[in-house]
Amino acid sequence: MAASQQRRDLTQGPIGSALLMFALPTLGSSVLQSLNGSINTFWVGHFLGEEALAATSNANMIMFLMNAFVFGFGMAATVLIGQSYGRRDIDAVRRTIGTAVGAFVPMTILIAVLGWVFAPHILDLLSTPPGAWQLALDYLRVIFIAIPLSLIIVLLMMGLRGVGDSMTPLYFMIVAVVLDSGLNPVFIVGLGPFPAMGIAGAAMATVIANLVGLIAMVAFIYMRDLPLRLRGAELRYLRPESAMLRTITAKGFPMGLQMIVISVAALVMIGLVNEEGVDTAAAFGVAQQLWTYVQMPAMALGAAVSAMAAQNIGAGRWDRVSRIMRSGLTLNVVMTGGLVIALILLDRPALAIFLDPDSPATAIARHIQMIATWNFVLFGMTMVFFGIVRANGAVFAPLIILFVAMFPVRLTFIALARPALGADALWLSFPLASIVTVVLAGLYYRFGGWREARMTVPPSKEECVEEALGTSEPAGRLNPAA
Template sequence: MKQDMTVGNPAKALIVFAIPMILGNLFQQLYSLVDSMIVGNFIGEEALAAVGSCFAVTMLFIAVAIGASTGASVIISQLFGAKRYQEMKKAISTALISFLAFSMVWAVFGLLIKDGLLHLLNTPENIFADASTYLSIYFLSIPFLFMYNALSSIFNALGDSKTPLGFLIFSSALNIVLDLYFVIEFGMGVAGAAWATLIAQAVSAVFSFVVLMWKLKGMSAEFSEDTSSLSGWYSLPLLGTMLKVAIPSIIQQSIVSISILAVQAVVNPYGSSAVAGYAAAQKIDSVAIMPMQAVGNAMSTFTAQNIGAGKRERVLEGYRASYPMIFLINVIIWVIIRLYSVPFLGLFLKSGSESVAMQTGLDYLNLVSMTYFLLGLLMVTGSVLRGSGDIGWFMLASVMNVVSRIVCAYGLNGVIGVSAVWISVPVGWLCGYLFHFYRYRQKKWMEKKLI
């Protein structure tokens, strides 16, 4: 079940841990990819634009789930590395109970503000109704989304990136089947794609929870001597420690998502064809960056476990080993996108789609694909800070990423048009990386103590 990343070759540990995460992220992306492919090809460009216009909104809520799960995973990883299993188990149950309660509140909040957000984003009127319908159903799935992210982060914190992969393969396959039935056979349109995603996420979350509980029973410590009361399963001090990491992470993730919202508002006035092309390119982009994200997440777990074990110098070895991985991954992805960008975009844009949509997608991919290494460097460097608990500086660097991206997109929009959005992406990554790297070189993150 678990992988101890405090021993063995650091590079091998990162690779072995990252590969299942890359595959897992790929299948997780299939949720939105399949939605967009089926919607774009069987309903039309306007429906694709409607789903695509929701991307920035859904990312804001996903960001909160990711940020909150970061707080849990860092603490659980450090307790695991320190072999304090009893506290680790109580931290797990505390995180899950808190996630469930918060996600329900967050879902209601999303339902209340969804139309206001769509108006704020200048969503074109011809796609507004479908976008609102999609978001209504999406927000019903928020508790399952939160629980799955929490469970996945717990598995990863224990060094187990294979179990979440198995569930993602199953739930992604289920999502595809339900998409085909709801959209094509039953003619449910955009709503069918949203319901398919909700059901698949629910199944994945429930199964993940059952397996985690079963596997935890095999570990050497019990949750507590007394599990008959809430105190045996829930710890306010542990929650407080997790919140020290989670709250800055939520703010950081939310700021990044708000920047996506702000940039989406730059694209929307160019019309539904430009929105559809941008949405299609973002779907490809979301798959292309997954290896970078996986290496970054692996670096976070690697850092947290070794910090917990008191092996801080080993973190430096792992960080240096991540650089060749990042550059090699970028070269491979860039070649693939250069060769197949047109057929990739064709998976989402209906045959005979307006050239504006296709050209918009190509312009985005041709520029951004060359600079994925900047995102990789940003992620692995930030993951060292995050894994050690140096969240304040991690958040500051993320703010610089966001601010520089928004300034670039809006500042150049009046000069070069919508392509300012593409240019703003690597500009933001570079600024964020430089701030992260400055802090990394200071080595003050090595002095942080959470447990």
């Protein structure tokens, strides 16, 4: 057990290699998630057709918003766990995960119940096409059953990364993906003893995969006696501590809003692109498919940098924090930059996966790639800066920076440049927004007050009394009359 915990210690040893080895499993988990979505889309499209694809697309948008919700609170809990683990306070690690799980299990169950009841109204709000409406309802209601399972899995995975363990989440991501993608055709068409469930079968495969994955992960945590496990008297930590829950909520809400800002900005951009016609919209859709993979190293490095910085801040190793930042920037340039160069050099075969080479959308997509894809190197640098500062509880500045770049800067540029540049104004807005974001993020890292921010849980009144009575002499509490 001691050796196992030592391997998760991010406060000692070489920084660059440790950061890379921590980020790679996180990157692997992201790739598996995307591949799972692609495989499931193939099964649905192959067996059920275009209307079913439209139905799953509407439901997946809702799932993304749910994941954005849990991302913020999970990231806040991860930072608290990382700082606690860095200072070797395993009890604080368990109190944090207990509060997070104890608060979010009832909340996710409530979301599932409300989602089941109001699913028809949600689909009406999304203007779901009439031909896909009933299919979307059948799919969405089963997906809402899976939401508590999937969100708790995400929370536990983020908690494990907080104690420096990025391999265990990868193991169980593999389990979930294999089950989900493998069971999709079984339940859709009814193979063997299973009934044909149609589109609801695709959702049922997700429910079973998440259930098995969650049970297996919890069993693994207890079998290996990992820091997140609760036993005996520690089970009382599942009753949320009010002070800790306030901290997680106060820090997690702005982090979740960052995901919402990015999502809304993407929806606005899709609306602007659609005005350019079908070929341009198709080309942009394909570019987004490829960009999903290009941005993965940046996201993985941002999570790795945040976990490593949190542990070192908790351990008081501020001398290592700036080195973590520099290593993160270097690895981002190598990893993301390498993918960008490969995509530009191999754009024809990459685009041929989605488009006919003779399609007019292919030339447009190549043009978009040349103009905009390199901005993900800057995006990765921003994720490193944001990962460092949020490891000490600074969450509002990144939110404001993202909002400014995504809306006032990007939309103003498009409005002013589009009459002269046409659609190129849309593609140029990506690197422009990334330049503004990375400059502001770098300035905040260098000159902002994030080092004075604290991701701390205020002590309860009882803890203050215990501390005062337990660490002072009676005479020392007598103050002279002024």
